[in-house]
Amino acid sequence: MSMLKEAFAAGKFGVTAEMAPPKGYDFSEQLEAAKLLNGKVHGVNVTDMQSASLKASSLGLCVALKNAGVEPILQMTGRDRNRMAIMGDILSAAAFGIDTMLALTGDHPVVGDCPESKPVYDLDSILKMLTKIEQTNCDCGGNEIAGGAPKFYKGASVTPVYDPIELQINKLRQKVENGAEYIQTQGIFDLETFKRFLDKVDAAGIKTHIMAGIIPLKAAGMARYMNENVPGIAAMAAALKEACANMDENTKKVTALRDKLIDGIAKIPHCALNGARSPRLPGNVNFCFEGIEGESLLLLLD
Numbered sequence: 001m002s003m004l005k006e007a008f009a010a011g012k013f014g015v016t017a018e019m020a021p022p023k024g025y026d027f028s029e030q031l032e033a034a035k036l037l038n039g040k041v042h043g044v045n046v047t048d049m050q051s052a053s054l055k056a057s058s059l060g061l062c063v064a065l066k067n068a069g070v071e072p073i074l075q076m077t078g079r080d081r082n083r084m085a086i087m088g089d090i091l092s093a094a095a096f097g098i099d100t101m102l103a104l105t106g107d108h109p110v111v112g113d114c115p116e117s118k119p120v121y122d123l124d125s126i127l128k129m130l131t132k133i134e135q136t137n138c139d140c141g142g143n144e145i146a147g148g149a150p151k152f153y154k155g156a157s158v159t160p161v162y163d164p165i166e167l168q169i170n171k172l173r174q175k176v177e178n179g180a181e182y183i184q185t186q187g188i189f190d191l192e193t194f195k196r197f198l199d200k201v202d203a204a205g206i207k208t209h210i211m212a213g214i215i216p217l218k219a220a221g222m223a224r225y226m227n228e229n230v231p232g233i234a235a236m237a238a239a240l241k242e243a244c245a246n247m248d249e250n251t252k253k254v255t256a257l258r259d260k261l262i263d264g265i266a267k268i269p270h271c272a273l274n275g276a277r278s279p280r281l282p283g284n285v286n287f288c289f290e291g292i293e294g295e296s297l298l299l300l301l302d
């Protein structure tokens with residue numbers, strides 16, 4: 001049974017992490033990262049050529065994760081496949097024990113790195129086809145599936161920051177009616193707008209599990225890039241403005257606190273500051289103490 005489905009059924013807060021396949025065929029970096037996530041999330045959501053940029057397939061990395069003991073969530077877009085190809089990938093995923101998926105339209109190829117690719121978009125709704133297949137045990141041509149149709153825990157996406165928002169509410173209703181059992185939003189950077197969206201979902205009487213998309217911003221440049229290049233991401237400008245507000249003043253405060261901490265710890269016998277005191281990042285302090293191993297200390301703190 002899907003770990004995410006089990007979590008929601010138990011009334012838990014569902015947590016997933018997103019992972020992109022490589023632009024190549026070596027999954028070693030992704031599998032190493034997955035070890036850190038194992039046991040901490042209810043699934044690893046593997047992207048399907050996000051932003052229409054060519055990568056290894058979602059299915060390929062999902063199989064590798066499953067074999068490594070990590071719960072994968074298969075992303076499936078209608079951009080690159082007709083209904084036969086979608087059904088073939090779904091059957092193959094089921095053969096490897098993959099039972100959770102996220103259906104997406106997929107960004108148009110013109111925004112990606114292979115802009116001359118021709119989009120398919122054979123289906124208006126992948127979810128609707130999969131739900132019908134599960135109900136009838138027949139493929140997209142009405143032919144019986146050997147052993148019966150696989151059952152997936154099916155999800156979809158929604159964009160809470162949209163004008164007019166009523167269009168997204170209507171799309172959400174259709175996705176739930178077509179079989180979506182959980183919803184993953186685009187990245188949320190404006191909590192008030194997200195709250196208003198949830199209020200409208202409640203007012204519309206739509207019952208489903210909604211997972212808020214969280215994208216950690218590593219730097220201002222990342223925020224600018226996503227704001228300008230990633231479809232469906234909104235409110236980045238507000239996030240960037242807040243992140244950069246009073247940066248110089250805050251840096252001075254953190255630097256002063258860092259120096260005060262260094263001066264205090266330096267008075268302890270048999271300790272040494274690692275690295276030069278200057279230049280040093282504002283929030284960085286690292287000491288070593290004679291006769292104490294850092295690893296042992298961390299284990300004892302556990």
